[in-house]
Every structure is written in structure tokens, then in C-alpha cells.
Amino acid sequence: MLTLNHRRPPVSKEGENTADDRQLFRILRRGGYIDTHFDYDAFTDFVYRALEKDLPRSFPFEPLLRDIEMLMAQLGVMPFDESSLPPEDPRTF
Numbered sequence: 001m002l003t004l005n006h007r008r009p010p011v012s013k014e015g016e017n018t019a020d021d022r023q024l025f026r027i028l029r030r031g032g033y034i035d036t037h038f039d040y041d042a043f044t045d046f047v048y049r050a051l052e053k054d055l056p057r058s059f060p061f062e063p064l065l066r067d068i069e070m071l072m073a074q075l076g077v078m079p080f081d082e083s084s085l086p087p088e089d090p091r092t093f
Contacts, residue, residue, distance in 0.1 A: 028075070038071045 011031030018024050022044075028034045046064055049055050072078040 034071060034074055036067065036070050036074065038067050043068070 011033065012018050012027050016023060016027060018027065022040065025034070025040050043064065046055075046059075069078060069082075
């Protein structure tokens with residue numbers, strides 16, 4: 001079973017496949033770890049189209065990237081506002 005926080009009960013139920021990305025997304029939403037309007041199907045479509053190099057140059061990336069950032073922040077993967085970071089130094093690339 002998948003447990004994300006020792007103070008909360010497991011979020012997955014017996015028999016749920018947490019290795020399946022679509023099912024894991026539903027489990028995390030049901031468990032209250034994701035509370036956004038994140039459109040998983042649109043994200044999946046974007047990833048597959050990008051892998052196939054089938055995205056038009058005019059594709060509106062900004063809304064999807066904002067949603068991904070919000071999702072990552074909710075999951076604790078990106079727990080800070082990136083604008084609070086100092087500017088990157090190109091000499092360190």
C-alpha cells in the first residue's frame with residue numbers, strides 16, 4: 001500500500017495498482033494529495049505528442065506548465081516558489 005505521510009492513513013486500497021500512472025493519479029486525488037483541476041488526459045496527450053514530435057510551434061505551453069507546477073507543489077516535489085530563487089549564473093551551467 002502507498003503511504004505518503006506517516007500521519008495519514010495509506011492512500012491506496014488493497015488490489016490497487018500504484019504502478020499504473022492513471023490509477024495512481026486517481027488514488028492521490030481521492031486521498032486529498034491533489035486538489036487541483038489538473039487535466040491528466042491533456043497532460044498525457046501533451047507528453048505523447050511531444051515524444052512523437054507532433055506539437056505545433058504555437059502550442060500554448062504556459063497554462064499546462066502552470067498546472068504541472070501547481071501539481072508538483074501539492075505533491076511536495078517543488079515545495080517553493082521558484083521566483084524566490086536567486087538568478088541563475090550562466091557560468092555554472
